[in-house]
Amino acid sequence: MTNVIKLQFIRDGAPQGAEYTYYAPVGADLKPGDEVAIEVKKGVITQVDVPVEEILKFGDKAKTIIGKMPEGKNAFPF
Numbered sequence: 001m002t003n004v005i006k007l008q009f010i011r012d013g014a015p016q017g018a019e020y021t022y023y024a025p026v027g028a029d030l031k032p033g034d035e036v037a038i039e040v041k042k043g044v045i046t047q048v049d050v051p052v053e054e055i056l057k058f059g060d061k062a063k064t065i066i067g068k069m070p071e072g073k074n075a076f077p078f
Helices: none
Strands: 004-011 014-023 035-038 041-047
Touching: 004 035, 014 041
Parallel strands: none
Antiparallel strands: 004 014, 004 041, 035 041
16 A cells, blocks of 8 residues: 555536646545645545555655545635
8 A cells, every 4th residue: 555646636616637646644544535635725536555656756846635624624624
């Protein structure tokens, strides 16, 4: 199991556009369809257990999600 995920950004209330590869906090209980916080945006998990090689190509530009959004909440957890 890896801590690399893929997600789509939420625009106009729905996941849209390309998938982006992010690190997730180690031990995060994430599954496809979960909403997560990314900087000042929200995204929806599209894949988990992505091979680490897919994120290594981004080097030090690879980012980490902030965390899973609380169920039923539209606000960021911070």
